[in-house]
Amino acid sequence: MLQTSDLLRISFRQVVRQHKRYLGVLLSIALGTAGFIIILTMGEEVKSNLNRDLDLLGGATIIKAFFEEGVTDASRMTRPEWFHDRTVDAVSQIPGVNGTTLLTLAAGKTSQGNREVELPMFGVDENFWDVMGITATQGELFGKEAQEKRHRVVVLGELAAQRVFDRIDVVGERVMLNMALYHVVGTLDPGNQIDRARWAYVPLDTLRARMFNLLPRRLYVRCNTWDDVPLVAAALPEVIKSQQKADTLTVEVAWEPLKHIKRIVWWVEMFVYFSIVATLGLGGFGIWNGMMTAVKSRTREIGLKKAMGAEDWDIMVQFLSESICLSLTAGILGVGLGYGGVQVAANILNTSPPLDLFYAYAGASIAFALVLGIGAGFYPSLSASRMDVVAAIRYE
Structure with a gap:
């Protein structure tokens, strides 16, 4: 069985090698993660600035x-x-x-x-x-x-x-x-x-x-x-x-204007959160689809590894590791984009970015990317580990 460091190095190299295939997935997850970080980090500051614009709110x-x-x-x-x-x-x-x-x-x-x-x-x-x-x-x-x-x-x-x-x-x-x-x-x-x-x-x-x-x-x-x-x-x-x-x-x-404003803001928030969830969901589906394609294209490789003594667990861990590396790479890219977005938003709002919130949500985003990689890559990895050796070697 490979060492963990070797496994991660090989998996990351595989992701880099197949970057054209995974480019859409990387961007989808990265943009969704960046949107998640920016909205949650700057949400209270945006709300505070909206409340200061009393003409917009009608004095609510x-x-x-x-x-x-x-x-x-x-x-x-x-x-x-x-x-x-x-x-x-x-x-x-x-x-x-x-x-x-x-x-x-x-x-x-x-x-x-x-x-x-x-x-x-x-x-x-x-x-x-x-x-x-x-x-x-x-x-x-x-x-x-x-x-x-x-x-x-x-x-x-x-x-x-x-x-x-x-x-x-x-x-x-x-x-x-x-x-x-x-x-x-x-x-x-x-x-x-x-x-x-x-x-x-x-x-x-x-x-x-x-x-x-x-x-x-x-x-x-x-x-x-x-x-x-x-x-x-x-x-x-x-x-x-x-x-x-x-x-x-x-x-x-001004109860009526207040209710009207809260109703509008609620729908806007729901739309934004739905868009982020949809983007991340598409990213997860992209990982699943990409890993299924990778498993299919590397069927003979899987068969040869099993013939040389690789266990089902080894095959599963390898493909699951690639899925996690792909997701974490996208998550890290999203954190970088999120940091830039927070800085831009803070500059527009003429305030200091709440970095303590940013670090908290950045950590949560990386954890979510890890879970997303495991969840999206589990079934393709399991399918690869259960392949029959003879059928896999003969696969064209």
């Missing part, structure tokens, strides 16, 4: 909490409820919460020539842009410093800029809002939410400093993924009520 991962005004006679006689800083901090600690933002709305007016233009003003904190998935088309979006120092800066929606200045390239201009002069630092991209383009956005503390009765009565909470939305929505009322009075609290979740 955003939960809106607000206090209604004057819903009862008693509430009209008491001071309106509003979100306290400690409440926002407590909400931020809920598992699954990615970010929170406070905002409030005030009526705004400015002048354009001889006419007065109404311009709704949103007082927002520095987290608003990330939570809502808003980017600047020109200039910049104000941050924490403007909020803390109560700078008189404003970000205009493009439609608001058009109404006030009759153009959208307005960065650096000054605009009078409610008798206060603001510096325009940027314009924003409204995405699919066209109403955002009609508003002016100023730092929340700046707006509250000028309008003392203006209270932050709206809290937007963004979840890490759509899977976190039900859990966060269930926990949110209790957390808020544990920190402050919240008799008129209302929590809104």
